[in-house]
Each structure stands twice: as structure tokens, then as C-alpha cells.
Amino acid sequence: MTCGEARAKLTAYLDGELEGERGSAVRGHLRTCGACRQAATDEAALRDGLRDLPPVDPPSSLWAGVQARLAQAEMADAERPAWRRALARLVPSRFVGVQLGFAGVAVALAVLLLAWRVRGPEPARIALPAPTPAPAPAPIAAGSDVTDELAAAAASETKGYADTAAELLADVAHERAHWSDDHKQAFDARVAELNKQIAAAADGRPRQKAYRALIRYLQRAAIRDDVALAGGAP
């Protein structure tokens, strides 16, 4: 079996879909080929990482927007003559085509993202200090008041900073594979210190300011090893 054949079957192999000889052939190739073995390890690690991701709650405004669009579509349907509704059932409209196009692009992007993630040398399992999670903004009920919405907006701003810190931490994790142990320790100590400052900061602008310090440090650390190595102030 060649590397190309093995790579083509890697996903199915990791999914446990290759039985009997087919699975055995891939397994045999991985025993002898270091590059393919590394690719299999990377993909397995990525899957583990994706599985560990917390579920994401969409903002309440998203659902409201979806409902509004559905309502608009239903009203448009109701206004169309019966013969056009019947035709639409038989022939996909151009909007369906556009939607399929968007879905195709989304799938392509997801595949590209997966490919990009797998391409780089993904570090083995590492334990990074997690940034302090920001409190989730309270959902805004229908008919809510400006005061509730402003409070939710402030919480959402803080969450925006927290999410960015989490994304950057993932970027740093990718680069971290090349760091020395001293380097990692200095980085961990600094991140722990900045996390402590976030936890100690009052809600609102003080906490956002503390998040900004963490974000700037992580951003520099992801790009410039010397910053993380020094463990100095961002």
C-alpha cells in the first residue's frame, strides 16, 4: 500500500469503518511509515480536541432572526398563487440553489479548516491553564427593556474578550509544541497570573481590561516565542 492510498483511507480507518483485510492493510502501513503514523496521530488528536469542545449556545437574537425570516418566507408563500407553489415543489427555486451553494461553501470551509489543522505539527496532549470563563450574558426575553439589553450587551462584550482569549490559547497550544520546558513554564506562570487578575477584577470595564492584557500576551506569545520565553509583562 502506498502513502497516498493509506492517507485516502485514514479517515475511514479512524472511524472504524475498514474491516478485515482493508483495515489490516492500513494498520500494516502505519506500522512501517512514520509520516502516515504522525498524520493519523494528528487527526486522532484533532478529533479528541473537537470532541472536548463545549457546546456553543447561540445568542437569543439569532433565533429571533431565524423566526422572523421563517415568518417572512411563510407570508411570501401565502401570497404566491397556487400554481407557483405547486411548481416550486417540483422545481427547486434559485433560492434553493443559493442555499445549497452556501451549504457547499460552508462544508468546503470546514474541510479546509480540518485540513489546515491536520497539516501542522499538532502537539501531543498538553495541559494549558484555561482562561477564566466569562459569565454568559443573560438571555433577552421578548418585550425586554432597554436596561436589560444594556446589561446583556456589557456581558456580551466581556464574553467577546473571553472567547478571543480561548481562541488564542488554542493558537498558542499549536506553537507550544516547539517550546522548551522552561519556555512552557514561564508561559504558564504568566497566564496563571493574568487569569488571577481577571478573576479578581470587578465586572464590566475592569474585567474587560484584564482580559485585554491576557489577549495581548497570548497574541504575542503565539507569534513571537521570545515574549513567552521571557515571561515578561505584555
Place this chain on the structure above:
Amino acid sequence: MKLAIAIVCALGAPALAQPAAKDSDVVERARVEVAPAGHPFTQVAIDNPLGDVRIVGYDGAAIRIETHKRAPDEDALDRLRVSLVPNPDGTVRIATFADKTRESKPVPASAVRIDLVVYAPRGAKVDASVIAGKLEMEGMDAGGELDAASGPISVKNVSGEVWTHSVSGATSLVQVFGSVDAATISADVDLDTIGGERLVASANRGRIAGRRVRARDIELTTTEGKILLEAEAALHGRLVISSLRGDVELRLHRHGPIVVRGAGTKVDLGAAARTLPDGWMMSSFGVGDQPALVELRSRYGTVQFVAID
């Protein structure tokens, strides 16, 4: 002791029709002027989560505030407040809020608005924040700190130290003379005619573009976005321009010797560049002691440097 004067701006003519507002909206405009009581105003702190803020420096000593409120009805308009608290230490605090009582009829944030224009003495330092509104500062001499969630930030013709931060509002700084620190999460940063000791700018998912920039210490960083800078090298200066995934391009007007180091997926530092043992590319321009140091880096993007004599 605080001179806690809460001035609810109801001095203007109520219910003025505005062309920009919905026909059914109720609009109120007001103007308030606060003169300093002995001590000049040294700082203006403004927090307006309900709309835009524009701060304009002028040569007077008083602070003038123009408010423009909009609401769907009189009851909602009555809930919109502007508080003004001058302190004896020279600080003036201006804040907007929507009053809430048990009897208040719920009104969505999108239906109400307060926009503020503040004319402040040029020498006062500014500390201002908005959520989704525009935040503008111009003609001030003591710098300030501006904070927005999703609203754009604009700073023009300002001296002193300036800090700006925004989650998703585009940030523009034009003719700023003093140290600058501008940060966004997912928005662009535009810099035009910046001069000072230090310039730090960062964007996570946005680009940074700068022209006519001159500072002794420049540090620009992005995670995703491109960095494009046209700058002037200060003698013995230091420029560090880094991106994780964005391309980096620097056009540098030089007046003395400079040493450039670059690392990226593709690096162009000019014809005289050579590769160092650590994999970096390096190029030198001019001869002399203590050259300006330039470091360009993009982990997954390209790096380009052009020296302009």
C-alpha cells in the same frame, strides 16, 4: 466632597421633529454649560451606552454638552437621563442611563437613543465609553482613553497619550502626536500621521494599515489580518511588526542606518538580503552606529520590506 449636581437635561425645547427620526418619534435637544468653580477641568469622563459621543476640544474653560434624545413616546423619553457630576478635583463625569421604575413600560434599546456632543477645554484628559454608538474625539491636547464594544472609534488631531480599545468597532487615528495604544478584536485599525515615542496597535481578526507614521518604538501585531505600514525610521528606533496568519508589508523611509530581520513563508527584504543560520533573513541599509532595528514576522504569511531613501 463631591458637588453632586445631577442635571437632567430638560432645558431644551421638547418634542422637536427630526428628519432622521421616525415620524412618530419624540425628540428632545438640550444644551448645558458648566463653568469651572475655581479649579480648571482636568478630566472629562463620559459613559454613554445609549448612543454616540463626540468630544471636541476648544479654547474655553467651561464644558458645554449638547444632548439629543429620541424615543418612541413621551413616557419613554422621560426615562432617558443624562447626569453631570463635576468634582472639586477637576473631573467631570457625564453618564447616560434609562431610568426604570415599576410603572415603566418596557422599551427596546433600538427604540431609544441619546447622542452627546461635548465641547471640552483642550487641556482636559478624556475617558469615554460607548457600546454600539460612534465614539469620536478631536482637537484635544491631553490624550485619553476610548472604549467601544461594537461602535467605531475615531481620533483626530489629538496630542498626548491615547488608548483605544474596541471589540468590533473599526478604529481610526489621524494626526495623533503622542504615544498610541490601539487594540481591536475583530475590526480594522487605520493609522494616519502618527508621531510620538511609542505606537502599539493590535488586531485579532482585523487588518492594520498605517501611513505617515513616525515613532521611536513601533509594535504592530495581528492574528489573522494583514499589516501594511508606511513609516519613517527614527534614529535608533525599533519596529516590530508581527502576524500569525496575515501578510506583513513595510515601506520605510530611512534617514540613517537600519538593520532588517524577517521571517515568514516568503520573505522579500531586497536584493542584498542574506539568510542567517537561524533561518531568518537579514538585510542592512546604510552604515553607522546604533542603527534602527526592524523585525518583520509572519508565521503563516508573507513578509515584504521596501526601503525608501
